[in-house]
Amino acid sequence: ATSPRMREVMSSLIRHVHDFAREVQLTTDEWMAGVQLINWAGQMSNEKRNEGQLLCDVLGLESLVDHITFSAATKSTKGLTASAILGPFWRHDTPLRENGTTISFDTPSDAQVVYMHGTVADVKTGKPLPNATVEVWQASTNGLYEQQDDKQVEHNLRGVFKADAEGKYSLYCLRPTPYPIPEDGPTGKLLNLLDRHVYRPAHIHFMVVAEGYRSLVTQIFDEDCKYLANDSVFAVKDDLRVRFVPRKGDDKAELELEYNINLAPK
Ligand code: DHB
Ligand code: FE
Numbered sequence: 001a002t003s004p005r006m007r008e009v010m011s012s013l014i015r016h017v018h019d020f021a022r023e024v025q026l027t028t029d030e031w032m033a034g035v036q037l038i039n040w041a042g043q044m045s046n047e048k049r050n051e052g053q054l055l056c057d058v059l060g061l062e063s064l065v066d067h068i069t070f071s072a073a074t075k076s077t078k079g080l081t082a083s084a085i086l087g088p089f090w091r092h093d094t095p096l097r098e099n100g101t102t103i104s105f106d107t108p109s110d111a112q113v114v115y116m117h118g119t120v121a122d123v124k125t126g127k128p129l130p131n132a133t134v135e136v137w138q139a140s141t142n143g144l145y146e147q148q149d150d151k152q153v154e155h156n157l158r159g160v161f162k163a164d165a166e167g168k169y170s171l172y173c174l175r176p177t178p179y180p181i182p183e184d185g186p187t188g189k190l191l192n193l194l195d196r197h198v199y200r201p202a203h204i205h206f207m208v209v210a211e212g213y214r215s216l217v218t219q220i221f222d223e224d225c226k227y228l229a230n231d232s233v234f235a236v237k238d239d240l241r242v243r244f245v246p247r248k249g250d251d252k253a254e255l256e257l258e259y260n261i262n263l264a265p266k
Contacts, residue, residue: 040186048147050088054187057085057233058196066235073214077264079123082239084219087205089145094135097159102172102252105156108141114244115253117170120163120208123262128167132210134261135160136173138203143179163210175244175255176202178227191232201227201236206261213263220259 020026041051056062062085070083097103107113120132137158139145146152161169180198182188191198202222209215221228223241247256 037186037190044185049182049185051182051185051187053088054181054185055190057087058181058187058191060234062086063234073264077123079262080264081123081208081216081218081261082237083217084235084237084240085233086207086217087219087233087235089139089147090137090205090207091147091155091158094137094158094160095155096133097161097171099161099164099168099170100172101159103136103138103157103159104172104174105153106151107174111141112175112244112255113253114173114175114255114257115170115247115250116173116204116257116259117168118259118261119167120169120210120261120263121167122213123264128163129210129213129263130163130165130167132163132167132169132208132213132261132263133160134163134169135207135209136171137205138173138176139179141174141177143177148182172253173204176204176222178202178225181232196232197227197230198232199227200233201225201231203235208261208263210263213265216261216263220257 021031037055041055044051053062066083066085073083074080104111104113116136120129120134121127122129135158137145140149140152140157142149144152146154146156146158157174159171161171163169178199178201181200183192183198188198202225203219206218206220207215218240219235220240220242221236223243228236228241242257242259244255244257247253
């Protein structure tokens with residue numbers, strides 16, 4: 001039988017979609033163009049290409065859902081590390097790596113290497129969380145995640161790091177660069193029709209998990225990036241801006257970032 005929640009969600013969705021069609025006096029051709037856009041997104045999608053999610057994201061839907069969820073969470077817990085959307089490029093099978101190792105296996109000549117490190121802690125007590133896992137993923141300087149790019153080795157620029165006894169994680173990664181979301185499908189077509197650009201500001205993705213705590217999905221953004229104010233998928237929050245600083249005495253990295261993470265108990 002239908003659940004009460006299913007009834008609530010679907011009756012509201014239908015009401016608003018009907019209101020929308022009445023408000024703009026949607027024509028048969030416009031409705032059919034919409035159906036074709038959705039079909040195109042479905043036809044393009046596979047395990048490496050999540051076009052449906054991309055389409056939702058440029059309409060701001062994933063960011064709105066994240067905002068709703070995070071607002072509810074911060075009401076009860078101040079100081080929580082802000083969340084951000086997952087996006088379409090997360091993989092469920094990212095390998096575990098040793099702290100202090102790199103996620104970049106064929107560092108491009110135009111890349112700047114960053115030593116990134118920090119502590120995962122309980123937001124209320126400040127106690128570090130040993131055994132928390134910190135997963136990171138990022139695009140290369142050509143704007144592609146490894147699953148989009150045959151030239152990158154599998155799982156390049158991704159890794160899962162287990163916090164140590166002091167709750168600390170550390171790794172080498174690339175300073176992120178801005179890049180266009182894929183333009184060869186319906187999402188790109190729609191942005192073109194709306195005269196909107198396709199760029200995402202430079203960012204690194206995080207997923208942080210610790211037993212007994214609410215998991216965190218977020219992104220950090222380079223505060224020097226020019227697309228912060230108009231991210232094509234609306235994911236930027238002020239608290240998620242970071243500054244990469246020069247690193248001395250490390251021939252593996254020219255930049256450094258300390259990024260500490262606070263999780264809320266369940
Ligand atoms: C989206 C998110 C990303 O992190 C990204 O790199 C590209 C697209 C998205 O939300 O659609
Ligand atoms: Fe991304």
